[in-house]
Amino acid sequence: xxxxxxxxxxxxxxxxxxxxxxxxxxxxxxxxxxxxxxxxxxxxxxxxxxxxxxxxxxxxxxxxxxxxxxxxxxxxxxxxxxxxxxxxxxxxxxxxxxxxxxxxxxxxxxxxxxxxxxxxxxxxxxxxxxxxxxxxxxxxxxxxxxxxxxxxxxxxxxxxxxxxxxxxxxxxxxxxxxxxxxxxxxxxxxxxxxxxxxxxxxxxxxxxxxxxxxxxxxxxxxxxxxxxxxxxxxxxxxxxxxxxxxxxxxxxxxxxxxxxxxxxxxxxxxxxxxxxxxxxxxxxxxxxxxxxxxxxxxxxxxxxxxxxxxx
Numbered sequence: 001x002x003x004x005x006x007x008x009x010x011x012x013x014x015x016x017x018x019x020x021x022x023x024x025x026x027x028x029x030x031x032x033x034x035x036x037x038x039x040x041x042x043x044x045x046x047x048x049x050x051x052x053x054x055x056x057x058x059x060x061x062x063x064x065x066x067x068x069x070x071x072x073x074x075x076x077x078x079x080x081x082x083x084x085x086x087x088x089x090x091x092x093x094x095x096x097x098x099x100x101x102x103x104x105x106x107x108x109x110x111x112x113x114x115x116x117x118x119x120x121x122x123x124x125x126x127x128x129x130x131x132x133x134x135x136x137x138x139x140x141x142x143x144x145x146x147x148x149x150x151x152x153x154x155x156x157x158x159x160x161x162x163x164x165x166x167x168x169x170x171x172x173x174x175x176x177x178x179x180x181x182x183x184x185x186x187x188x189x190x191x192x193x194x195x196x197x198x199x200x201x202x203x204x205x206x207x208x209x210x211x212x213x214x215x216x217x218x219x220x221x222x223x224x225x226x227x228x229x230x231x232x233x234x235x236x237x238x239x240x241x242x243x244x245x246x247x248x249x250x251x252x253x254x255x256x257x258x259x260x261x262x263x264x265x266x267x268x269x270x271x272x273x274x275x276x277x278x279x280x281x282x283x284x285x286x287x288x289x290x291x292x293x294x295x296x297x298x299x300x301x302x303x304x305x306x307x308x309x310x311x
Contacts, residue, residue, distance in 0.1 A: 003039045003082065006059055012051060018042040025074040025303075028066065028085065030132055032225040033274050034074025035304065037064075037083040044087045044107070046191055050164045053189075056082050063162065064303060065189055067134035068109055071141060071228045075274045075304030086136060088191055091116050098199045106136030106190040114209060123200025124153055126208035130216045132228055136190040140183050141299075142176045146212055151176035156194040162187040179232055179299055221259040224267035227300045230281070231264050239296050240264035243284060246291050253280040274304075 001009075004021045019041050025034030043049050056063050062081030066072060088105030091113065100122050104113065114129030116122075127148035131138055138150045139157060157169045167188065175182040183190065216222070231239040243249065243263035250260045255272030258280070259265040266277055281298060288296050 003061060006061075007039065007055075010055065012055060014041070014048045014051060018044075018048070022078075025069075025078060025083075029069035029072060029074055029227070030225060031069075031073060031227040031272075031277075032268055033272055033277065035076045035078030035274075037074075037079045038081060040083045040085060042085050042087050044089065046088075046160065046166075049084070049086075049160055049189065049191070052082065052084065053160065053162060053164050057162065057164075066303070067107060067137040068132065070133035071137060071143075071299070072301050072303050073227060073274055073277055075302065077304055079304050084189070086134070086189065088136075093120065093122070095199070100197050100199060102195050102197060104135050104193045104195075106139075106193060107134050109134055110138060117197070118202065118205050118209060121199050121202040121205065122197050123205050124195075124197035126205060127212060128153075129209045130213055135193050139174075139190060139193060140181055141179050141301075142181050143179075146215075149176070151181075153197065154193055154195045157183075157190055158192040158194075159183070159188040159190050161189075166191075219262055221261045221265050221267050224257075224259070224269060226259070226265050226267045229264050229299050230266040231284075232297045232299045234294060234296065237292075237294055239288075242288050242292055242294060242296070246287050248284060248287060251280070251283070253283065256280045258284070 007019060021039055022036040023040040024036050026032050041052060064079050064081060064083045066083060066085050086107040088107040090105040091108060092103040094101045110128060110131045110133060113135060114125055117125050127146040131143050131145055139154065142149050142151050151171065154171055157174065159167050159169065161167055173182065233239055240263040243258060248258050249263050251258045254276030255269050256276035257267055257269045259267050266280055285296055288294055
């Protein structure tokens with residue numbers, strides 16, 4: 001019995017409007033690339049999440065998790081199993097003089113958080129205001145910009161594991177590193193984030209946000225679909241600089257192209273496939289190693305089953 005039959009014959013309480021079968025993932029990723037998810041379910045409350053986790057466990061179905069679909073490349077064959085799109089979307093604040101305690105649903109988009117903080121004169125998030133995606137995804141990869149990372153502002157993270165247990169992690173438990181955390185590739189789904197920030201001057205907050213937004217528009221390829229920075233920074237080198245020096249800026253395979261604005265980004269120039277992106281990444285890696293003997297790594301995560309090409 002396939003997933004559609006299993007779900008349709010089940011006694012799940014989750015609304016059928018939240019469940020989609022063979023859903024094209026190019027509709028759900030910022031890259032606008034990706035084959036169909038066998039089953040995509042929108043999750044906007046913890047009860048549904050626990051129920052689906054239990055259902056998947058009983059039926060031995062693989063679970064995949066996405067937020068807003070940034071920082072991922074879904075392969076052309078799509079994603080097997082159940083893909084959960086986390087949409088826990090709420091912001092709660094508690095002010096005490098100059099301090100603010102904040103609770104965020106893990107599915108809140110970072111842009112929405114930034115606007116809310118501006119409206120409420122909350123400072124400390126300005127550098128991160130332009131990061132695409134959700135706060136949950138930002139924590140998993142310890143997203144950062146302009147000298148600040150998510151690890152610098154969070155206090156606590158609440159998760160549900162693949163057995164349906166609710167677990168709390170303090171910041172020190174998460175072992176944050178550059179674009180990495182304890183939660184990456186682990187069977188935990190973030191549901192809530194807590195942080196403590198301060199009240200600031202609203203105009204100063206706006207000025208900072210405007211400055212970072214202007215810089216991002218000038219330096220990053222916001223005019224084409226992309227998944228954010230494609231390559232990680234090296235320990236002793238700047239990857240984009242090496243790609244520039246190798247003469248690869250603007251190099252294109254199929255619809256995938258090294259951005260002419262920022263060489264650390266691969267963009268979708270139109271109808272790019274995941275294979276185009278993978279082929280381009282491979283070419284860039286091989287070229288950089290050949291010219292500089294430096295190994296570069298992808299920052300974006302691959303979702304789906306990679307099939308080896310036959311010669």
